[in-house]
Structures are given as C-alpha cells and as structure tokens.
Amino acid sequence: MITLVFCCFQISHQKVTKNIAEPIIIVTFAVQYLNGAIMATITLSLSKKSDKETHLHELLIEFWHGRKIHQRAKTNIFVHPDYWNDETQNIVIPNWRVMSQERVLLQQELQEKQERLAAMKSAVHTSFQTQDKNNLAKDWLKTLLDGFNFPKAAATDEAQPQPQQLFFDVWNTYIDTHKFSDHRRRQNRVIWRTLKRFELYKGLSFTFDNITADTLRDFERFLVEEHKLVEQKKYQKVLNAIPESRTPKPRGQNTINDFMLRLRSFYIWANDNGMTTNNPFRHHKINECVYGTPYYITIDERNHLYQFDFSDNPDLARQRDIFVFQCLIGCRVSDLWAMTKSNLVNGAIEYIPRKTKEGRAITVRVPLNAIANEIIERYKDYQGAKLFPFTSQQQYNRDIKLMFKLSGLTRIVTVINPTTREEEQRPICDIASSHLARRCFVGNLYKKVKDPNLIGKLSGHKEGSRAFCRYREIDEETSRELVTMLE
Secondary structure, three states, X not given: OHHHHHHHHHHHHHHOOOOOOHHHXXXXXXXXXXXXXXXXXXXXXXXXXXXXOOOOEEEEEEEEEOOOEEEEEEEEEEEOHHHEEOOOOEEOOOOOOOOOHHHHHHHHHHHHHHHHHHHHHXXXXXXXXXXXXXXXXXXXXXXXXXXXXXXXXXXXXXXXXXXXXXXXXXXXXXXXXXXXXXXXXXXXXXXXXHXXXXXXXXXXXXXXXXXXXXXXXXXXXXXXXXXXXXXXXXXXXXXXXOOOOOOOOOOOHHHHHHHHHHHHHHHHHHHXXXXXXXXXXXXXXXXXXXXXXXXXXXXXXXXXXXXXXXXXXXXXXHHHHHHHHHHHHOOOHHHHHHOEHHHEEOOEEEEOOHHHOOOOOOOEEEEOOHHHHHHHHHOOOOXXXXXXXXXXXXXXXXXXXXXXXXXXXXXXXXXXXXXXXXXXEEEHHHHOOOHHHHHHHHHHHHHHOOOHHHHHHHHOOOXXXXXXXXXXXXOHHHHHHHHHOOO
16 A cells, blocks of 8 residues: 555656646545545457357457456457447447448447447446445356346346346347347347337337237237338337338238247247246247249250350349359358358368358358359459459349340249239249249259259258258159159
C-alpha cells in the first residue's frame, strides 16, 4: 500500500508545475484503487480459430478488476472478421448503397448480435457489483455467461431473463452456436422473426412450456394468411416492430412444412439440453411435402448451352461455364461457392458436402471429364481465392434463366405450383435455377446406371436417401426395360 501511494506522489511531483490540480486527481485515483473502487474493464477479441463451415470466429471476453481479478470466457457469439472492429470493440454493421434481400438479412443478424453483446456486457457489470471481490470464484465469468446463453426454463433468479424473453433468447443462442451454413442460419432467423410477429399479433408471451399443439396449428394458419394481414392497419405496427426485408408473400405448404420442421428441431434441442420437458410436436403432425415429377435438362441440352455463343456477353458466358461445370459434378450451389483451387485433387473435385458435414463428414470425389477439365483450364489464370469468379447466388439464378432463354432452352415442363399445389405447365427457362444443375447430374446418370447408391456417392446423398428420388424419374425408356425383363 505504501509503495503504491509513494509512486503516485512521485508522478504528481513531476507534473506539479504544469497543473496544480493534477496531484489531487492522481492521489484520489490511488485512494480509489486502494479501496477497491477502480472501474472494471471488459475487452473483446476474436478467436483465432474459425468454423470450417461458416468461417465465423467466436468472440472471446476478458474481464479485469485491478491486479488480482482477470478472467476469460467464450461468448457464444460468432462473427466474421470483416464485421468486427477491434478498436471500437463493436460489431460493424455495413451500410451498403445498393441493398439486396441477403444484405438486409445480414444487417438484421449483425444488429441482433450487437444488441446481444451489449446485454451480455451489462449483465457482467451488474453481476460483478454484487460479488465478494475478495472471494470471487475462478469460474465466475464462465458460469455467468453459461447462464446468460443457456438459461434454464425453471430458473427463478431475478437476474435471469423473463419467461417471454427466455424462449427467443435461447433460440438466438441455438441459431448462433449450431453449425448451420450462412443460408440455413438466415432461414432460421426468418422463422424466428415470423414467430415473434405471430406472438405480437396474438398478444401472447411465449415460453417453452406454454406452446401447445393448438398453438402450432394456429401458427400454421398464420403462415398461410400473413400476406393478407399486411393490409390491416393493426398488423402494420407488428410488421414495423419485427420487419422483413420484403413484404410477406403467399407461402406454399412445402415452405410452411420447412418452418415447422425447423421449429421442431429447436424444441428437440431444447429438450435434450434440459431447457424444457414440453414438446408440442408430440401431438402435432407436420404435413408431407409434395413434389412434382422431376425435370432436368438432357445431356444434349446441356451441350447446346455450353456451345452457344455468348461472346457479346462475357459475364453471362462465365456464368454459363460455371453452370455447366456444376452439371458435371452435381454438387449443391453452397458447396460450389465454397470451392477453391485446393478442391482440385488428381483430376477430380473433392469436397465435404456442407449440408451433411456435421453428422456425416464424408468426402465426395467426382472425377472430371473432358468438358469439366476444359472449363478448369479456361479459368486457370483467375487470381481470386475461389475456383471460379463467382457472383452472388441470387445473380447466378437470374443469369441461369436468362442464358436458357437466349439459347432457346424454352421447352414446356409440368411442375407443381408451390402455393396452390396444383399442376401447371411452364417454360423451363422461367423456372431454371442452380439446383437444376444438380438434377441434371443425377437424372442423366440414373438413365445410364440404375443404382441410386452408386450415384449417391458422387452426388453426396446418403445411402437410402428419400430425397434422392426427387432428382430422377422412371422415364418411358426405363419402363420399357423393366417390362422387357418379364419376357
């Protein structure tokens, strides 16, 4: 104690001629320090480790109080380095001039994380004020943040979030900490916001335990009717409180089923982690998804597109090359966008499908044929980190429709309208998308080799996958071969 005061006196003595008030300030600071009144300090930093799937880094928190108290913990908040500022200790929320749906959703997600981070820091300061500074537990900070991130539904401590906040706060943590792709994480955010609007519209306060099978059925009706509610003045207040990047539109049954499946996954996780023993889905059946007859382009159509002259539109020509390459390896667009030159291994593409990485990390290897190698050679001088000069996935889908139309791929196909679930006939150019490349790969291979498990090894489908049947059809040629077997 004496040494500390002496040091402060020496410092003040050196500066006394410059500012007579400064010695008093410094000595006061010393007294505050000796009395334990020094302000606590919180600093944040990004972990050096990144998630291999999402490329996000977890924020780490450090807490100081004087010389004796220094604790570290994980926040369970994950951020891309591009959106973190070490100097300001804040998440950076970009303000783009040109806004897309994807950018609006990203802004909302970053804003939610920033608000959660501020609430977490406030909780740390509040908790510390009530602690015995001389007997602070070594794991105090970790225990506090575990309680903040994973509160128990039965908690009665006043410091815990209120029940109506608990449900949505824990769901936020579930979304942030699970190994979802960026696309899946944004989809979960959309469902989170939609359920929150439903809660506000109905004047409810959701907890884990007060959601019943009747609540789920009411929510499904809301999903069907929300686009009509937008016209009501009452609902405008709800939409302003929990906005979307675009006005809610009519939803098809498959989309509604997807919402309910993701909500059910969250409830299963909450049960597994002791958040609740309630599971309303035990008494609620999710409807089956309905899919039309699979359609895809033939090998001749693919080759026609590849050979079509887009020299007057170099950007479209690049997108065409990327699409044809995807047709030749059959991957999902999220896997294609993640590919770099390191995925080229001994004349083949090797990758681990992002959709199945968490539960089944199996490497898919697809040998490259002559056309695929020709495309690779065409872009060998591309300096970017990725395999090809990719744009956004939204632009990619728009360009696929345009390249189909310009090249004359306009044949009529029968599809199921996702909203009405009725059959309708539409030009293939109007409904073409990146997933058509995956169907082209699977469908054409199945015509050559009637072995779904063999093809599944190349497409990344697990053995016996029910989804596989949606990529191929038993066409007329296959039917004749089956009947011939009876002769």
